[in-house]
Amino acid sequence: MTLVGKLEGMTVSMQGGSGMEATLERRLVMQGDPDTPYLKGAFFVAAYQRGYRWGRDEVRQLLDDIKGNLTDAQKRREFPGDYILQPIVVLRRDDGWELVDGQQRLTTLLLITKYIATTLPGSAVAYSLSYETREGSKQYLENLDRSRRDENIDFHHIAAAYDAIAEWFSEQSNATQAAIDIHSALSQWVYVIWYEAPPGTDPTELFIRLNRDRIPLTDSELIKALVLSNSAREGAHFSRQQEIAAQWDGFERDLRDAQFWAFLTGSSTTRSTHIDFLFESLTPDAGLKARPRFWTFSQVLEQVAATNIDAFWDEVVARHGLLVGWYKDRELYHRIGYLIATGTHVTDLIEASKSQTHSAFATYLRQLIRNRLDLTAADVSLLRYDDSRQAEKCVEILLLMNVETVLASSDQGARFSFFEYALRGWSLEHIHAQNSQEFKKEEQRRDWLVSHRAKINRTTWNTDAQGEVDALIRGIDKHLALPPTRTDIDGFQDIQGRVFTLFSTDGDTSDEDDLHGLGNLALLQREFNSKLNNAVFALKRERILELDAQGAYLLPCTRNVFLKYYTGSEDQQLSFWSSQDRAAYYDTLIAVVSDFLKPDVITSGESD
Known part of the structure; x- marks a missing residue:
């Protein structure tokens, strides 16, 4: 990119429309191309800021990032692309600049060039730093007198950062070449975004705004400054x-x-x-x-x-x-x-x-x-x-069914909520569980038995089924009477199978494929799914209706399933999800998504 020179001297009208101006441009860390702005001058770090606190990790990350940008470019056999650091925010002073944001980066960059100078004499940035709270800080940074490192906490951290820099260079395969590479980077393609706040800005308030929750300037804030500044420079009226x-x-x-x-x-x-x-x-x-x-x-x-x-x-x-x-x-x-x-x-x-x-x-x-x-x-x-x-395809098909169902609604104001879909997290749920996954804990098995015992007692049964119901209740009570630490997996699985049989319709010959197919699947919030998992249809339906009454968000087709919307009234059996229910639901699904399916291929030998 060759835009830095074009942006030199850019002025920015601040969003408040007060007429105050700021400057926004990109600056190299070190002097390079004579037409490209670079960092220079005396920077003053006021007392309202904390001192230098970057540690080994932050220092190494900066060096690794710069090296990584170079390495990636070398692999592509290209010149490195511009590497842009976080903005430097300053206010003009009579004797230089008040550094409102960016002292950690500027201090670290200065220390890096100090180390590079041990290999490349004369290498140096064109700026200096001084801390209001630390007398002699400018001289300390210039000379790095290690004997003074324990004079105060800032000097200690600065010395530790320099040690981390030296350690990083010592670990490179060729320390001299690494110094040359970093020097070239800082003078050719490593930039900061220079943001000079408008005259009269309160530096303390600006600092608090920039550092509250450690939120830096964003791309959009910089773009806004760019747009407003250029619209002013191109002669547009203030109303523009x-x-x-x-x-x-x-x-x-x-x-x-x-x-x-x-x-x-x-x-x-x-x-x-x-x-x-x-x-x-x-x-x-x-x-x-x-x-x-x-x-x-x-x-x-x-x-x-x-x-x-x-x-x-x-x-x-x-x-x-x-x-x-x-x-x-x-x-x-x-x-x-x-x-x-x-x-x-x-x-x-x-x-x-x-x-x-x-x-x-x-x-x-x-x-x-x-x-x-x-x-x-x-x-x-x-x-x-x-x-x-x-x-995964099942999820895509069921989501499409839900979306297209809403779109086909006669209510022209009805809209599928992609926000709720993104927010809640959805997973496939068996409408009626038959062969539940094995519970890992005895507590889960007992919870399942308690909830299904209650549902059995709330259900009205035919006289000819009452004997099986009574025997099943006795079996559940016997299991629940065992000490909580006692595990009887075989006994539980026998009871569980009998419960599934009880809540299945007579003559339902569904096989495993039917139960894992789309006719027995719906999308449910994961939170609800975990609570309803492994329950029979009758209990799931009861709980889904409770959730619906409480105003919980349910996908429209999932709600329709448990309301038995897809089953003809003559086939309605509210406590069961039968093969007829599955067939009616599946046929509706195919009808809803048919426009989005490819035609079936008719092989040779097939006829109408």
Whole structure:
């Protein structure tokens, strides 16, 4: 990147619109190219700050990061990309600069160059540091008189950091070459973001603001300063800056809406600033999961330098409008939300939408879902819970059923909540358990027996079943009467099997495949799932209805299952989940998702 020179002298109108100005630019740590700004001058660390506290880990991490950036570039046979450190925040003084934020980094960088000078004489930064609370601190840093290290806690930490630097260089395969490499890095591609606060700023208040909860300046704060400053430099009227500031606040407010955020990201996790998402979506490699420090800001710098601030901001406004438009369009909202919830990145969809009409894009989304599932109806019939790869497909199919069910609702205001889906955490649940997984603890077995004993007693049984019911209750009571430390796994499994049989319909010949297939699976919050796991349908239904009455969030199709919505009234048996129930539920599932399944392949020899 060659933008540093272009940004020299940039002025920034602060967001309050007070007319006060600040300076924002990138500066090399050491003097390098004559046209590139670098750190210089006398820095004063006021008493309101704590002293130097970086330890061995922080020092080594900084050196490792710089070396890692160089190593990665060498592997690619390229010159290292710019490495940008956290911002340095300063206020102008008559005799130099008050260092409001960044003393740990500047002190460490000074110490690194002190060590490099032992190999490369003359190597030095062009700045000095002094601490208001430590008399002689400037001289101590210049001379590093080790005999003074125990004079105070700051000198002690500074000396320890220098020792850590020396240790790091001694561990390199070639200490001299390592010194040359780090010197080259600091004078060619390691930058700080220089942020000079407006004249008249209260330094103590600014320090508290920057360091409360140790929250540094974000990409978006730096981008905002860049946008407002350039709009001022390009001759825009002050009202233009006010307009941008108002739009900025509106975009941040929109993106903080939990439903909108989850729709775009598939996540319920918030950030300190959400508008960063817009800028990330406009930059190359927008799908990166991990971004280097201030990577987005650097990319925006390039875009602004290549065009102008108005073009960049117009693109931001258009991107926001596109995403809001998708959110408000009921069909696009559900299809896009589903794709993002199942792993598609929104920027891929943005790119695909650029050359398509609305209807063509809607068709594209349906095809994209079809391609993602990559299933025929025959494939769906073979999906099983007890195969981890197939179980993932089961989740995708069931989620699609829920999303499409809401979309097909006659209530045009109904919308699937991707926020609730992202927030709660969902897992596959057997609607009716038959062969439960083995309980690991006796306490779990006893809890299961207590809850199912209560359900048996609450159920009205036919006269011909009463004998089996009474015998089963006696068996449960006998097990529960055993000492709590007594384990009778065989006895429990016998009782458990009899309970499952009792709560199964006569003539139900379901095999293991039926019970692990989609006709017996639903999505349930993990929290609820853990409480309902291994229960018979009748007990699960009872508890699901209790949760529903309490206002708990249930996916619509899961709720429908336990309300027996999919079973015809003539086949309703509320205490059982029969083969008829499974077939009706499965048929509905296939009907709902059929538009997203590939056609079944008819092999030779088959006929209509």
